[in-house]
Amino acid sequence: MGDAALDAAPHDPSLRDLAAALVVPLAEHTIATTDSHWARFLAQGVADPALSAVVRRNLEGRSYRALRARMVAALGHVPDRLRERRVDHAVALM
Numbered sequence: 421m422g423d424a425a426l427d428a429a430p431h432d433p434s435l436r437d438l439a440a441a442l443v444v445p446l447a448e449h450t451i452a453t454t455d456s457h458w459a460r461f462l463a464q465g466v467a468d469p470a471l472s473a474v475v476r477r478n479l480e481g482r483s484y485r486a487l488r489a490r491m492v493a494a495l496g497h498v499p500d501r502l503r504e505r506r507v508d509h510a511v512a513l514m
Contacts, residue, residue, distance in 0.1 A: 438494060488511070
């Protein structure tokens with residue numbers, strides 16, 4: 421689910437929806453550009469120059485920054501000082 425789909429949804433996106441918006445495009449790119457269907461994002465993101473470039477572009481883009489801000493806002497139950505750190509750790513693990 422991309423930004424447009426998130427905005428068009430009849431309900432506020434869940435944290436799961438936001439995480440999917442971050443992960444699914446990378447998974448689709450991996451499947452489309454390799455013969456593998458394994459979710460080896462971290463290893464491939466580091467080792468594969470083409471995927472690494474996609475990850476880098478996505479993490480530097482306006483849509484990523486907007487999605488990250490939405491994820492931070494969705495963590496209303498987490499203390500303010502920990503919200504951004506939690507999202508950043510989740511992105512790093514992804």
